[in-house]
Amino acid sequence: MVDGEKGEDGKVKTEAGEDGKIKAQNGVGILSTTWQLVKLALPLFLSSASWVGMKATDTALLGHLEEEGTMYLSAVAVADLWTSSTGVFIQGRVLGTFVGQAVGAGAPEMAGVWLQVSLACLAPLAVIPLILWSTLTSTVISLITTDTSLIAPGALYAGVLASALPGRVLFSQLSQYLTARHVMHPTTISAAVALVTNLGLGLFFILGLPHISGFPHRYGFPAAAPTTIASEYVQLLVLLLLGFAIGHHQRGAWPEKGWSMSNLTRSRIVEFYKLYLPSALAIGSDFWRVTVIGVLAARQGALEVAVFNVGYRFLWICLMFSGALARAAGIQIAIAIGNSSVAAAQGIAKIGLTLVCLGLVILSAVVCFCPSNLAAIFSSDQAFVQRVVEASLPLAALVASMNLTVALEAIVSSLGRTRHLLVSGLIGSWLGQVPVCFLFSTFWRNDIIGLFWGMAVGYGLHAACLAFCLTTIIDWHQCAQEARSRNSSE
Numbered sequence: 001m002v003d004g005e006k007g008e009d010g011k012v013k014t015e016a017g018e019d020g021k022i023k024a025q026n027g028v029g030i031l032s033t034t035w036q037l038v039k040l041a042l043p044l045f046l047s048s049a050s051w052v053g054m055k056a057t058d059t060a061l062l063g064h065l066e067e068e069g070t071m072y073l074s075a076v077a078v079a080d081l082w083t084s085s086t087g088v089f090i091q092g093r094v095l096g097t098f099v100g101q102a103v104g105a106g107a108p109e110m111a112g113v114w115l116q117v118s119l120a121c122l123a124p125l126a127v128i129p130l131i132l133w134s135t136l137t138s139t140v141i142s143l144i145t146t147d148t149s150l151i152a153p154g155a156l157y158a159g160v161l162a163s164a165l166p167g168r169v170l171f172s173q174l175s176q177y178l179t180a181r182h183v184m185h186p187t188t189i190s191a192a193v194a195l196v197t198n199l200g201l202g203l204f205f206i207l208g209l210p211h212i213s214g215f216p217h218r219y220g221f222p223a224a225a226p227t228t229i230a231s232e233y234v235q236l237l238v239l240l241l242l243g244f245a246i247g248h249h250q251r252g253a254w255p256e257k258g259w260s261m262s263n264l265t266r267s268r269i270v271e272f273y274k275l276y277l278p279s280a281l282a283i284g285s286d287f288w289r290v291t292v293i294g295v296l297a298a299r300q301g302a303l304e305v306a307v308f309n310v311g312y313r314f315l316w317i318c319l320m321f322s323g324a325l326a327r328a329a330g331i332q333i334a335i336a337i338g339n340s341s342v343a344a345a346q347g348i349a350k351i352g353l354t355l356v357c358l359g360l361v362i363l364s365a366v367v368c369f370c371p372s373n374l375a376a377i378f379s380s381d382q383a384f385v386q387r388v389v390e391a392s393l394p395l396a397a398l399v400a401s402m403n404l405t406v407a408l409e410a411i412v413s414s415l416g417r418t419r420h421l422l423v424s425g426l427i428g429s430w431l432g433q434v435p436v437c438f439l440f441s442t443f444w445r446n447d448i449i450g451l452f453w454g455m456a457v458g459y460g461l462h463a464a465c466l467a468f469c470l471t472t473i474i475d476w477h478q479c480a481q482e483a484r485s486r487n488s489s490e
Contacts, residue, residue: 033332033351040328043184047175048320050191054198054231056313056378058224061202063310063379065220070306070381072153072221074145074298077309079154081294082140083161085287086132089125090169092280094118096327097334097414098272099180101483103253104338108181110487112254113263115177117272119169120264125280126169133162144291145298145305153221160225164232171236178243180331181253186243194235201227271486278418282409282425289429289458293437297451300441304448307387310378311395311452318363318399319406322356326407329353330414337415338487340480349411349470356407360400368396387448394452401459408466415479417469424465433458 062072095118102110137158141151175187203209205227208218243249255263290312297308329352336345367374375388388395405428412420437454444450 029347030351033348034355036332037325037328037348037352037355040182040184040331041324043188044179044327045320045324046188047179047184047191048324050194050235052313052316052320053195054228056317057195057199057202058228059310059313060378061206062221062224063381063384064207070302070379070384071149072224073306073309073379074147074302075150075153075221076157076224077294077305078141078144078150078298079137079158080309081144081291082137082154083129083133083158085284085291086129087165088280088284088287089128090122090165090172090280091283092276092418093172093176094272094275094279094413094416094418095173096176096180096331097275097416098486099177099253100331100334100414101338101416102487103181104335104341105484105487106339107487108253109255111177111181112250113268114272115173116259116263117268118173118276121269121272121276122169122173126165130162130165133158133165144295147298147302150302156222157225161229164229167229167233167236171232171239174236174239174243177253178239178249179327180334181249182331183243183247183249186239186247186249189242190235190238193238194231197234198227198231201230275416275418278422279413282418282421285422285425285429289434292434293451293455296437296441297448300447303383303387306379306384307391307448308451310375310384310388311391311398311448313378314367314374314395315399315402318360318367319403321363322359322403323406323410325352325355325359326410329407330410333411333414334483337476337480338483340484342476342480345415345476345480352411353407356404360403363403364396364400367399368392371395391449391452394449394456397456398452398459401456401463405459405463405466408463408470412466412469412474415474415476416482417474417479420466420469420474424462424469427465428458428462432461 059073059076062076063070065072095114098114098118099111102108102114138151138155141154142148171190175190178184179187202224204217205219205223206221208216257263294305294308298305329348332348332352333345336342336348369392371389371392372385375385379385409421412418412424433455436457437451440450440454441447
């Protein structure tokens, strides 16, 4: 018998027995946390399918306008470089951090306050891309590519798409307000409705299917942007109905004053911008880097830029899976940090990253070993399909490195450390990815394969910087103190 001390019942309690009990409890805790993350990730995955699915659907539909080959794919690709690099002003996702930490801190009414602050702060920022997309797209596309046939369709696409910006801002902030509080179904259902709407409208107005005798309704490329816009506003309408008008999910997480200018205090606006601006600039750095690399791809010809565009569609489709797990972990971490449960937050981060890595092994294998099937979804052009097959290995490496980076970013953001996102992004993009892509395309191979390898290396450096921040630089206890401080009564 192992030596030990007697308990109150006279039985000997052994250290081995206590250790076994602790291990069993830890095992149950890991399983419970894993299940919570998976439950949160499933609706988040369906929500992500809205944006990614709509972009992928548009790309697939345009790729099947056979009379134009890959011209429209290339036009949308160069237009996306411009709209993505300037749309970053409204893409910082920090409201979920504020809301989650407010809930964790036991001040759910502050969630509604932070929603109002976020809308007030983002309204003036949304004007910037609205003006840029509407007025400068033609000029910018002419600088990006030497193929003048892409300027007119690219400018048309971006100019019309500008009208979707107000809806995007509202949907982004309202969905973060709900999902950070574990209210998932309004966002999930609205995403599914938008995806079906986009596909239906696209088939009907872009490809003209089904054919109706005496009723011509095939408009081709000019219908691409309006189809996306209509789908996004349908998504917003469904979210408003299910989340607020019918569901009333703002109850219990709304300030007593309701909508009030008094909620927009100077300190709150400063605090919001303090987290939001580095987050937006970090995203901006990422997209600006993609724009530079996209210019390198555009200089390689229409086929290479089409593969580049569809390659990014692959990345974002994979990101629906890994990103959902990362966002689920971020939600739970924000709540734990708001509750000052640092050990729990760190445990959630480890489990979340483990799940993401397991998923990336599977996703990278699919991209590497089934490239022709994936490429055929976007275009029936055989030269295009063959080029995707040739680039499958570096594309698989890019899938793994990019998605891991995004998962680490979600964890850093949930701690409220967006400045670390910015610095890591600058290092990964401008000291890693851009120089490596330039060197590879100049001294190794001037094609999409060289670019994909260079991007994979850059994302790897970015991921390493984020991991170093999480394990060495960031003080998790200080993050918890700041979370409780910003949600205390002013």
